[in-house]
Amino acid sequence: xxxxxxxxxxxxxxxxxxxxxxxxxxxxxxxxxxxxxxxxxxxxxxxxxxxxxxxxxxxxxxxxxxxxxxxxxxxxxxxxxxxxxxxxxxxxxx
Amino acid sequence: xxxxxxxxxxxxxxxxxxxxxxxxxxxxxxxxxxxxxxxxxxxxxxxxxxxxxxxxxxxxxxxxxxxxxxxxxxxxxxxxxxxxxxxxxxxxxx
Amino acid sequence: xxxxxxxxxxxxxxxxxxxxxxxxxxxxxxxxxxxxxxxxxxxxxxxxxxxxxxxxxxxxxxxxxxxxxxxxxxxxxxxxxxxxxxxxxxxxxx
Amino acid sequence: xxxxxxxxxxxxxxxxxxxxxxxxxxxxxxxxxxxxxxxxxxxxxxxxxxxxxxxxxxxxxxxxxxxxxxxxxxxxxxxxxxxxxxxxxxxxxx
Amino acid sequence: xxxxxxxxxxxxxxxxxxxxxxxxxxxxxxxxxxxxxxxxxxxxxxxxxxxxxxxxxxxxxxxxxxxxxxxxxxxxxxxxxxxxxxxxxxxxxx
Amino acid sequence: xxxxxxxxxxxxxxxxxxxxxxxxxxxxxxxxxxxxxxxxxxxxxxxxxxxxxxxxxxxxxxxxxxxxxxxxxxxxxxxxxxxxxxxxxxxxxx
Amino acid sequence: xxxxxxxxxxxxxxxxxxxxxxxxxxxxxxxxxxxxxxxxxxxxxxxxxxxxxxxxxxxxxxxxxxxxxxxxxxxxxxxxxxxxxxxxxxxxxx
Numbered sequence: 001x002x003x004x005x006x007x008x009x010x011x012x013x014x015x016x017x018x019x020x021x022x023x024x025x026x027x028x029x030x031x032x033x034x035x036x037x038x039x040x041x042x043x044x045x046x047x048x049x050x051x052x053x054x055x056x057x058x059x060x061x062x063x064x065x066x067x068x069x070x071x072x073x074x075x076x077x078x079x080x081x082x083x084x085x086x087x088x089x090x091x092x093x094x
Numbered sequence: 095x096x097x098x099x100x101x102x103x104x105x106x107x108x109x110x111x112x113x114x115x116x117x118x119x120x121x122x123x124x125x126x127x128x129x130x131x132x133x134x135x136x137x138x139x140x141x142x143x144x145x146x147x148x149x150x151x152x153x154x155x156x157x158x159x160x161x162x163x164x165x166x167x168x169x170x171x172x173x174x175x176x177x178x179x180x181x182x183x184x185x186x187x188x
Numbered sequence: 189x190x191x192x193x194x195x196x197x198x199x200x201x202x203x204x205x206x207x208x209x210x211x212x213x214x215x216x217x218x219x220x221x222x223x224x225x226x227x228x229x230x231x232x233x234x235x236x237x238x239x240x241x242x243x244x245x246x247x248x249x250x251x252x253x254x255x256x257x258x259x260x261x262x263x264x265x266x267x268x269x270x271x272x273x274x275x276x277x278x279x280x281x282x
Numbered sequence: 283x284x285x286x287x288x289x290x291x292x293x294x295x296x297x298x299x300x301x302x303x304x305x306x307x308x309x310x311x312x313x314x315x316x317x318x319x320x321x322x323x324x325x326x327x328x329x330x331x332x333x334x335x336x337x338x339x340x341x342x343x344x345x346x347x348x349x350x351x352x353x354x355x356x357x358x359x360x361x362x363x364x365x366x367x368x369x370x371x372x373x374x375x376x
Numbered sequence: 377x378x379x380x381x382x383x384x385x386x387x388x389x390x391x392x393x394x395x396x397x398x399x400x401x402x403x404x405x406x407x408x409x410x411x412x413x414x415x416x417x418x419x420x421x422x423x424x425x426x427x428x429x430x431x432x433x434x435x436x437x438x439x440x441x442x443x444x445x446x447x448x449x450x451x452x453x454x455x456x457x458x459x460x461x462x463x464x465x466x467x468x469x470x
Numbered sequence: 471x472x473x474x475x476x477x478x479x480x481x482x483x484x485x486x487x488x489x490x491x492x493x494x495x496x497x498x499x500x501x502x503x504x505x506x507x508x509x510x511x512x513x514x515x516x517x518x519x520x521x522x523x524x525x526x527x528x529x530x531x532x533x534x535x536x537x538x539x540x541x542x543x544x545x546x547x548x549x550x551x552x553x554x555x556x557x558x559x560x561x562x563x564x
Numbered sequence: 565x566x567x568x569x570x571x572x573x574x575x576x577x578x579x580x581x582x583x584x585x586x587x588x589x590x591x592x593x594x595x596x597x598x599x600x601x602x603x604x605x606x607x608x609x610x611x612x613x614x615x616x617x618x619x620x621x622x623x624x625x626x627x628x629x630x631x632x633x634x635x636x637x638x639x640x641x642x643x644x645x646x647x648x649x650x651x652x653x654x655x656x657x658x
Contacts (some may be wrong), residue, residue, distance in 0.1 A: 003159070005110075020109045050181070051146030052615030057570055063149040065567070065638055065647065072184055074159055084160065087184055087614070090636055090647045091569040091606075097253070099279040100245055136279075144238030144275070166278060168253055177253065177278045191347070193373040194339055230373075238369070239299065239334030260372060262347055271372045285441070287467040288433055324467075332463070333428030354466055356441055365441065375448045379535070381561040382527055418561075426557070427522030450535055450562055459535065459560045473629070475655040476621055478642055512655075520651070521616030544629055553629065553654045 001077055005044035008054040008086045012038035012053065012064065013079065038064055041081060056066075058089060065090045095171055099138035102148040102180045105167075106132035106158065107173065131187060132158055135175060152183060159184045189265055193232035196242040196274045200252060200259075201267065212238035225281060228253055228267060246277060255280045284357055287326035290336040290368045294346065294353075295361065319375060320346055323363060340344035340371060347372045377453055381420035384430040384462045386469060388414035388447075389455065390441065413469060414440055419455060441466045471547055475514035478524040478556045482508035482534060482541075483549065507563065508534055511551060528559060533562045565641055569608035572618040572650045576602035576628060576635075577643065601657065602628055605645060629654045630642060 003011050015037045039061065048054040071084035082087060097105050109131045133155065140150040152158060165178035191199050205226045227249065234244040246252060259272035285293050291352060297319045321343065328338040353366035391413045415437065420434040430459050434440060447460035473481050476530035485507045509531065516526040528534060567575050579601045603625065610620040622628060635648035 003185045004188060006183055007181075007183055011185065028569045040136050044185075048147065048149070053612065055612070065636075067636060072159075072161060074184075081107065087571075089570055090638075091572055091575065091608075093640065094566050094568060096282050097279045098282060100277055101275075103278055103281065117239060138279075142241065142243070166253075168278075168282065190376050191373045192376060194371055195369075196360055199373065232373075236335065236337065260347075260349060262372075264375065284470050285467045286470060288464075288465055291466055293467065298417060326467075330429065330431070354441075356466075358469065378564050379561045380564060381558075382559055385560055387561065420561075424523065424525070447539060448535075450560075452563065472658050473655045474658060476653055478653075479654055481655065514655075518617065519617065542629075542631060544654075546657065 003042055003074070003076060003081065003083070005042055005083060007044050008046055008049045008081050009044045010040060010056075010058060010086050010089065011042040011081050011083050012066065012089075013041050014038050015063065015083050036042065038066055038082065042062060044086075046086075056086060058086065058092065063093045065093060087090070096108060097134055097136055097168070097175065097177070101138050101144075101176060102140055102143045103138045103149075103177050104134060104152060104180050104183065105136040105175050105177050106160065107135050107175050108132050114162070121141065132160060132176065134158060139181075140180075148180065150180060152180065152186065157187045157188060191262070191264060191269065191271070193230055193271060195232050196214065196234055196237045196244070197271050198228055198244075198246060198277065199230040199269050199271050200254065200272050200277075201229050201269050202226050203251065226254060228252060229277055232274075233264045234274075242274065244274060246274065246280065251281045253281060285324055285356070285358060285363065285365070287324055290327050290328055290331045290338070290369050291326045291365050292338075292340060292371065293324040293363050293365050294348065294371075295305060295323050295363050296320050297345065309347060311366055320364065322346060326368075330370075336368065338368060339375065340368060345375045347375060379418055379450070379452060379459070381418055381459060383420050384422055384425045384432070385420045385459050385463055386416060386434060386465065387418040387459055388442065388465075389417050389457050390414050391439065408460065410419075414442055414458065416440060420462075422462075430460050430462065432462060434462060434468065439449045441469060471553065473512055473544070473546060473553070475512055475553060477514050478516055478519045478526070479514045479553050480510060480526075480528060480556055481512040481551050481553050482559075483511050483551050484508050484535065485533065507508065508536055508552065510534060514556075516556075524556065526556060528556065528562065533563045535563060567606055567638070567640060567645065567647070569606055571608050572620070573591055573608045573647050574604060574620075574622060574650050574653065575606040575645050575647050576630065576653075577605050577645050578602050579627065583621060591593060595653045601640075602630055602646065610650075616624065618650065618652060624651065627657045629657060 005011050017075055027036040040058050041060065043056050043058060043060060046054045066081050066089050070088035073080060099105050108157050111139055134152050135154065137152060137154060140148045160183050164182035165176040167174060168174050193199050228246050229248065231244050231246060231248060234242045254277050256270055258276035259270040261268060261270050287293050321325040322340050323342065325338050325340060325342060327338045348366055348371050352370035355362060355364050381387050393400050415422050417436065419432050419436060420436060425437050429438045440462055446464035447458040449456060475545050510528050510529065513526050513528060513530060517525045536554055536559050538556035541552040543552050545551060569575050597617060604622050605624065607620050607622060610618045630648055630653050634652035635646040636645050637644060
């Protein structure tokens with residue numbers, strides 16, 4: 001079973017804390033907005049979103065930084081994902 | 095009796111919990127926004143909505159992920175539906 | 189005495205509860221937004237509204253679903269009406 | 283002394299309660315927004331308002347329905363008027 | 377010393393209460409917004425304001441109705457003025 | 471060390487109270503917004519700001535009226551400055 | 565490991581307090597918004613952001629003034645960074 005995001009939405013999967021430590025990325029928490037590193041699982045087609053042309057900039061497999069409270073959490077076939085808008089993705093880490 | 099949604103609105107019907115489990119989709123709840131899997135029952139024609147051209151991307155029979163609090167609930171001929179804007183639909187699941 | 193709505197406004201008259209039951213439509217209430225079935229009594233001419241072209245999609249006699257708290261209530265010649273914007277109308281029921 | 287409204291503004295004068303009853307119009311009150319019937323006394327020239335072309339749709343002498351809390355009250359030469367934007371006028375009654 | 381307002385701003389000077397009474401204008405107070413009659417002292421050049429072309433409609437010497445809480449008060453050479461945007465001016469009185 | 475403001479931002483330096491009195495400008499305080507006279511120290515290049523062309527209207531050395539709570543305060547080489555957007559500047563005083 | 569910001573985002577690194585004092589820049593704190601001096605570490609490509617063309621004005625190595633609460637904090641390989649939008653950068657200091 002697959003999730004096909006609409007418009008400018010992106011399905012991401014949080015990278016586990018252990019993995020995070022191994023890769024050397026440690027995210028600081030703040031009261032208002034907690035950033036998270038995640039892997040891109042599926043990318044919407046972009047196109048006209050709210051009357052504006054959106055070009056997708058991330059691709060499947062990218063590691064991205066986003067905000068913890070951005071998006072909506074879903075669990076499909078036992079795995080938890082988050083669906084965010086591309087504009088909620090801050091940066092790609094390499 | 096049928097519901098014909100206007101503009102960019104979509105009539106959806108929540109998939110029952112049992113059915114959800116069988117299909118392997120389990121949705122996690124959050125305090126702010128609870129996602130739901132639903133089946134598309136009727137789709138508005140799209141067109142100019144709030145001064146912007148909207149093209150409909152979902153079709154009748156699609157299984158979609160949306161937010162629990164999005165839209166307005168109605169009960170027609172004993173069945174409960176929700177009317178959402180297409181922009182409240184996050185993804186199609188297949 | 190007649191009410192001629194301006195711009196994208198629509199005059200609707202709530203369908204009585206008895207009539208609602210007979211037609212098989214039962215509307216569920218929610219804390220935030222209660223939908224209502226209503227009959228369209230008068231339709232504004234549309235045209236430029238807030239700098240955007242609005243085409244009227246409903247016509248006199250249509251049964252429509254809208255939100256209870258949308259619009260403004262008026263009583264003319266002993267009958268109570270509600271004046272809503274067309275964008276507050278969710279769907280037409282047939 | 284005359285009031286010449288600017289842009290899309292309209293000067294209206296509330297129709298007295300007695301007159302309202304005689305004409306058969308009774309307005310229901312709601313906690314959020316109380317409609318009122320009023321007579322149009324002066325109409326602004328329209329034109330570009332907030333970057334959008336506004337065409338005036340009401341004329342002096344029209345009886346209109348508006349919201350009680352819309353606009354600003356002024357008293358000129360002992361008569362009380364309200365200055366509203368045309369978009370605060372819901373309908374013309376005839 | 378003179379005040380030269382920028383963009384669509386207008387410098388106004390409240391007309392004294394005595395003068396107001398003499399001219400027959402009495403302004404009613406409301407809890408939310410108190411209108412005031414004022415004289416225009418200086419007018420900005422208009423032009424592009426927030427991406428929109430603004431044409432100035434008032435001129436020095438005009439008596440105008442505005443809202444009490446609109447704008448910012450300044451005292452120059454012992455006289456108190458208010459600087460408002462032209463869109464805060466409701467009407468010209470003659 | 472110099473501050474080069476970006477886009478439509480302007481660096482201003484509050485004129486001291488003594489100087490203010492000498493020049494005859496006394497600013498009244500209000501609970502919501504306290505205006506201030508200030509001298510322009512540096513002016514951004516203008517250009518496209520938030521999708522709109524902004525032309526800079528103030529120049530270094532201008533005495534301007536602005537709001538006390540507008541902008542962000544910085545201290546460089548022992549002198550305190552405020553960085554505001556040009557749209558926060560109400561008028562030039564001469 | 566590097567951070568590649570998307571769209572109009574900029575990765576900055578706060579300049580240490582000691583360094584700040586040495587360079588003669590002392591930032592005053594306010595209850596609402598505390599400015600900070602920071603060094604630009606990485607700059608997004610700009611381009612169409614929310615339907616508007618954004619041209620990047622800062623470059624790697626620039627010392628910039630921004631607001632303390634703007635952006636999202638991340639820690640990569642033991643160093644703490646902040647990711648802001650370019651529009652949150654007030655000025656470049658030289």
